Amino acid sequence: FCTVFVNGKFCKNPKIVTAEDFFRPGLNVAGDTSNPVGSAVTAVNVNNLAGLNTLGISFARIDYAPYGLNPPHTHPRASEILVVLEGTLYVGFVLSNPGPNMKNKLLTKILQPGDVFVFPIGLIHFQLNVGKTNAVAFAGLSSQNPGVITIANAVFGSDPPINDNLLAKAFQVDKKVVDYLQSQFWWDNSYRLV
Secondary structure (H helix, E strand, O other): OOOOEEOOEEOOOHHHOOHHHHOOOOOOOOOOOOOOOOEEEEEEOOOOOHHHOOOOOEEEEEEEOOOOEEEEEEOOOOOEEEEEEEOOEEEEEEOOOOOOOOOOOEEEEEEOOOOEEEEOOOOOEEEEEOOOOOEEEEEEEOOOOOOOEEHHHHHHOOOOOOOHHHHHHHHOOOHHHHHHHHHOOOOOOOOEEO
């Protein structure tokens, strides 16, 4: 524990540090997956566990209802390693802009309990429960504050909205499609803090 302002957080004086600064209960409790995407992320990061400051790591529990989705998202400041505890997940990520005359390559895998998959820093990735029962996974992230950008929420649910003509041109769809998408409620399943 440091005694200065580091990584956007004040460090606690080492003379008054306690075990509680390095402890967080609650990852045994399933998140509420009764939402439109059918998943819930419970995060443990520097915002709710002070002892993570300067350590460069964080953690999350992800719960999935049957056919629940952790929607395409990215962590701008971290790579992620995911391990499945229960259920069957279809996971994948998309490589970044590959270059002229090349497509963005999608890498996917079906994971069973005990399987591990890595998502490189900043790449768009997702997990889908392809089973008829609940699924649970745990994720380690290589940042004390990895951040999360859920792609659909950011593009279609921004406040104020991104210009619909701009999005229609970018996605090469009719403006009515963009207007419809922007009128939807974009659920944020991410990062319930315990």
